[in-house]
Amino acid sequence: GAVVSQHPSWVICKSGTSVKIECRSLDFQATTMFWYRQFPKQSLMLMATSNEGSKATYEQGVEKDKFLINHASLTLSTLTVTSAHPEDSSFYICSVKDRGETEAFFGQGTRLTVV
Amino acid sequence: GQNIDQPTEMTATEGAIVQINCTYQTSGFNGLFWYQQHAGEAPTFLSYNVLDGLEEKGRFSSFLSRSKGYSYLLLKELQMKDSASYLCAVRDGDYKLSFGAGTTVTVRA
Numbered sequence: 369g370a371v372v373s374q375h376p377s378w379v380i381c382k383s384g385t386s387v388k389i390e391c392r393s394l395d396f397q398a399t400t401m402f403w404y405r406q407f408p409k410q411s412l413m414l415m416a417t418s419n420e421g422s423k424a425t426y427e428q429g430v431e432k433d434k435f436l437i438n439h440a441s442l443t444l445s446t447l448t449v450t451s452a453h454p455e456d457s458s459f460y461i462c463s464v465k466d467r468g469e470t471e472a473f474f475g476q477g478t479r480l481t482v483v
Numbered sequence: 484g485q486n487i488d489q490p491t492e493m494t495a496t497e498g499a500i501v502q503i504n505c506t507y508q509t510s511g512f513n514g515l516f517w518y519q520q521h522a523g524e525a526p527t528f529l530s531y532n533v534l535d536g537l538e539e540k541g542r543f544s545s546f547l548s549r550s551k552g553y554s555y556l557l558l559k560e561l562q563m564k565d566s567a568s569y570l571c572a573v574r575d576g577d578y579k580l581s582f583g584a585g586t587t588v589t590v591r592a
Binding site: 465474 | 577
């Protein structure tokens with residue numbers, strides 16, 4: 369199966385600053401990646417679909433100007449949380465769609481804490 | 484969109500069998516997944532069903548009935564390490580996954 373690397377695993381930042389999270393597909397070219405958010409004791413909620421070479425598609429209720437997604441290459445997608453606030457503290461997880469595979473492959477997740 | 488329901492919690496004894504049910508209503512269906520998630524970690528893949536029937540994979544089995552919008556995950560010979568949250572997820576035609584809220588399984592000695 370595919371190997372997906374997400375970095376950093378955890379980050380603590382001050383309110384008002386921006387944080388960038390990277391998601392790398394290590395062993396194949398991923399034209400599509402997905403970004404999810406998970407609050408404590410809740411399930412994963414899809415935030416956006418990241419498409420290589422084009423704009424991301426955001427789910428309803430997700431602010432595209434706050435959660436900037438860049439999918440500049442076939443192996444890397446980044447999610448930048450801009451002007452972070454404590455309510456943005458969450459577990460952010462990326463996944464990769466591998467054409468022909470029967471499962472979605474997840475990164476390790478990033479625990480963001482905004483203080 | 485997708486509406487996915489699964490029980491919140493289940494408790495079972497080590498060595499026993501537990502069945503986690505999942506019902507869904509979807510605007511498009513392209514497979515149903517079960518994931519295991521330990522606290523603070525990313526989900527790990529357990530099973531995938533796209534056709535009706537039972538898929539068996541060691542101690543874990545998953546069943547799907549598309550006409551009923553129903554699936555279950557069967558965990559056999561429960562071990563303490565099986566204590567985790569189990570997520571039912573439905574994939575649509577755009578390969579987006581919609582997750583249920585998860586079922587927390589607690590295995591007692």
